[in-house]
Amino acid sequence: MEDFRFRRCFFMILCPLFISVFPFLSAYTFPEKYFINCGSNSSSLFGNRTFVSDKKTAAGETVSDSDPTPESNLSAIYQTARIFKNPSYYELEIDQIGIYVVRLHFYPFSSSQNILSLARFDVAVSKVLVLSNFSVPNKTSVFKEFLVSVKDSKFRVEFNPQESSFAFINAIEMFVAPENFIPGWALSGTGDNVFQVIHRINVGGSVIPPGNDTLMREWVGDDRFLFSKGMAKNVTQYSKKPNYFNGGASEYDAPDYVYQTAKEGSTTGQNRDQRFNVTWSFDVEENVGHFVRLHFCNIISEVENGTEFNVYVNGGLSRLIRLQDYNSSPASPFYFDCEVESDGSGVMNISVGVLGDDLSPAAFLNGVEIMQVIEREGNSGVKRWVFVVISGCLVVVVLAGIVLFCCLKSRRRKPGEGDGGGTEMTSVFCMSPDMNLDLRVPLVEVILATNSFDPKNMIGEGGFGKVYKGTLQNGVKVAVKRSEPGHGQGLQEFHTEIMVLSRIRHRHLVSLIGYCSEQEEMILVYEFMEKGTLRDHLYSFKPQQPGSGRSSGSVSVLSWDQRLEICIGAAKGLHYLHTGLDGPIIHRDIKSANILLDENYVAKVADFGLSRSGPNDFSHISTDVKGSFGYLDPEYFRSLQLTQKSDVYSFGVVLLEALCARPAVNNMLVREEVNLADWGMFWQKKGELDKIIDPLLVGKIDPNSLRKFGETVEKCLQEYGVDRPNMVDVVWDLKYALQLHHSAMRRELQPEDDSRTGYSWQLPPPVFHRFPSHIMPIDRDEECEPLTDSLGNSHSSPSAVFSQLRINDAR
Structure with missing residues (x-):
């Protein structure tokens, strides 16, 4: 599957277009097949379902086995198992096409013939590999649930033992789900995607066992997933039946119990009118697609129909929730679906937050479902080629698909x-x-x-x-x-x-x-690049340095001089990309991991795989959102309009990384410190940026240099691109911050100068002529031709200008 760290989110609003679906949903009845008791000669009751013997459905060379000493409270379906020494399968007759729920139950008991915990095997459903090199710890019951689109008259669950091992299964459930249970856009063009259920959460409530769910699902409580428990509170359970309505959710999308509980944003501290985002963090597989369903039901008595609040998925993808767009009656369930790509952190964050104190007294959430998208082999290749087509022209997409097919042959x-x-x-x-x-x-x-x-x-x-x-x-x-x-x-x-x-x-x-x-x-x-990445030198999470007082355990070895020089070099490289060619190049993935250092710590920008070329007039480029979480320009994300100012925002985050020696996003910190850009701007606006700098730099940065550096960061991180500087201005500001620091260092080495002049070295910055914003004079050691302005005029280097500035003489 193609990895986009910020894949565009396709939220589906359940609008009147889908009203016709619900008569079918209301007519749905829970099916009686298939529920299979594997390895058994008789039927067994599990919950309110009867699991029948698998004698007629198992195929291939198989044997049955049973637990010689089963635990007294262990269900009968876990006391027997079907063993596969060679590739084998179950084949089931299908009399209705649609989305099917498939649950596979595993319990590795030990018998005289087999120790099931030693089994290593693959499992495929509908010819899609869903479990690879799978094993289960001893005496641990595990079930895996999948949603599969079935379009054939026969359905197979296949087991393939690893070399010198075997496979086993205790029980299988397979039944058709309500019609349109998964939206068509999520099934891909061929409808071949398989969805593996990773998390199913009853927000604000406790565990819901399968017997209390309309589709025999299990829901778990949300408390252990909460990012900060103090930011949320449970809503008192709603005692009446939810008011299901046409155009909203049905009782098969989630049981009553999910919609009868919720969590809402809490108030903390002295400001009782101030509410905070509520965030849940879920473990997911890295860099793969996920289908996310969020359930809502207004059971909060003080919430009025005019309430609006935002939902955020994975930190950036957002959706405005407007209760007035839905049934005006209280306790009316609805849900949103979205498809989102996980990043490399292995964590997916979901948040709800109010828009403003006056407009929304609370934001809430009732349920969460997260499913990993497993693509049929070959589909990912087609998608890979589709995204090659930048223009989006349908003809080019078709041609690319044809070319890919030929190549893969x-x-x-x-x-x-x-x-x-x-x-x-x-x-x-x-x-x-x-x-x-x-x-x-x-x-x-x-x-x-x-x-x-x-x-x-x-x-x-x-x-x-x-x-x-x-x-x-x-x-x-x-x-x-x-x-x-x-x-x-x-x-x-x-x-x-x-x-x-x-x-x-x-x-x-x-x-x-x-x-x-x-x-x-x-x-x-x-x-x-001998010295690796800038990130490595800032917070590579090496063993903690004694006495550093750093909670993260990271160690920075770069002086303030070195960090400024590195930032200046990277800024020069970015400015050249933006202005030094026939048309600008926008990098789109500026971060500390993409700034490399040679043996002399000279910075070089790297990784241009996501870059885009733009028009000469720097007008915006419409494009899918790509970038790295924590560095992404919020204006680019909202509008999908890419400019060189998007790189400027990302570079502002890098400047904060260089100053604070911490990641752009750290989910282990308290809520207000998670996002470095927000945290840094908070302290910069208070004029106390020195409170969050790298502990190894405390007392080693000239205050004027830090002030100038903080101003540069603040300009880069402005919400709107038009308010941000061009990279040439960033270069000048950083050079000036370095010059202020060097001047202070020289003064410390020559204290008699201060006594002679009577001046404090903490003077306001001198005023000097600025070159046009699209011009960057180049140091004499730059390995490229000097740039000129639109009239063809060249300019002296910044070092020449700085040589005329004498802080002592206050020129």
Whole structure:
């Protein structure tokens, strides 16, 4: 699946268009099949369902087994099991197409013949692999639930033991769900996606056992998922039956118990009228798609129909909840669906928050369902090609899909395979005609440089894939990025990176040495950056330094001088991208992990896979949201209009990282400190930014330098792009902050100067002429031609201007 750290959220409003659905839902009755007691010769009761023997449904070489010493309170379905020594399956007759609920029950007991906890196996439903190398701890009951679109007359649940192992199953449930149970847009164009239920939460209430649910689902309480328990309170359980209405939710979407409980935002401290966002954090798999359903029911007596509040999914994707858009009666259930891509944190946050104290007395939530989207093999490849098409032209999409299909028909060969041990110099990728073929590097050379991608040479891993250190045959040290299928970024990013880096050469932009596209490999070869990323040096979570007082345990080794120099270098590289070419290039993924340092700590901006080229007049570009959580420009996210000012916002977050030595987002902190941009702006506006700086910098930053730096951060993080500076202004401001710091350091070394002049070194900044915002004079050591303004005039370097500034003389 293509990895977009911020995939656009498709919220579905349950509007009158879907009213016709609900007569079918109200007519739905819970089916009587299939409920299978695996490995048993008789039927067993589980809840209010009767599980029948699997004699007629199991196929292949199988044996049955039973627990010789079952626990007294253990259900009968967990006392027997079907054992598979070889690939086997259950085949079920289907008499109605639609969405089916499939539940697989596992309980690894031990018998004289088998120790089920040793089983290792794969499971596929409807030919979709849903469990890989699966195992269950001893004496632990586990069930896995899936929603599957079934369109054939037969349905298979397949079991494939790992080598020298076996598979087992205790019970299977499979029954048709109500019509339109999952919206069509979530099923993909072919309807082949499978949804695995990860979390099903009764917000504000306790556990709901299957016997109390309309579809025999189990719901758990939400307290252990709350980010800050003090920010929320349970709503007293609503005793009446919810008021189900056409256009809203039905009793099959969630049971009454879910809609009869809720959590609302609480008040804390002295400001009793102030309410805060309520946030829940859920563990999810990294970098995959998820289908999220949020349940709402107004059971809060003081809430009026005019109430509005926001829902946030994964920290940025938002939806306005307007109760007046729904049934005016109290306790009227409805829900929202969205599809969102998880990021690399392994955590998905869901929040509700009021818009303002006067408008909304409370924000609330009744239930949450999170399902991981498992795509049928092959669908992800098609999607991957679809997103290559930047223009969105339907014709191009179709052509890309056709080309991909042809490419995937080629047999994949492992690196180094072939007659005589050589490699086939043929690319299965359809490269753009304007790709720089002079940069192509043979796969065999890449293999030799990295010692066949030896894990010992791996130095990092990112959205594109793993990164290896290597040495080419000419002795040049390189960093090799190798794409992994399904890992994240794909063909579009591969092409973009090559196209951008083949056009540019700048001291503060990482250099592309070459690329390889043989045998379905996507490999990028860069100059090797000896000191790694800026992030590594700020908070790589090394062992805690004694006496540092740092709760995170991170250690920063960069002085304030070094941090300013690094930020200045990165800013120069960004300014060159924005103005130094025929048309601007917008990076779109500026973060500390994408600022690399060479052996002399010279900063270079890297990772151009998400970058976009724009028009010469810097007007906005309409585009899908891409970027990294915590760095994303809020205006870009809201409007989908990308400008170079989006990079400026992200760079403002990087400046705060350099100052505070902490991540842009840290979910382990208290609510108000989670987002670095919000936290930093809070203290900057109070004029107390010094309170949150890296403890290793305390007492080592000139106050004037810190003040200028804080002003620069504040300008970069303005809510609207028009209020943010251009990167040339950022460069000047950072250089000035460095000059103030150097002047103070020189004064400390020469204290007699102060006594002679009688001046304090803490003077207001001198006034000097600014170049036009689209011009950046270049230091003499820059490895590119000087830039000129629109009239062709060149300008002296900033160092020349600063040489005329003498703080002591107050010029």
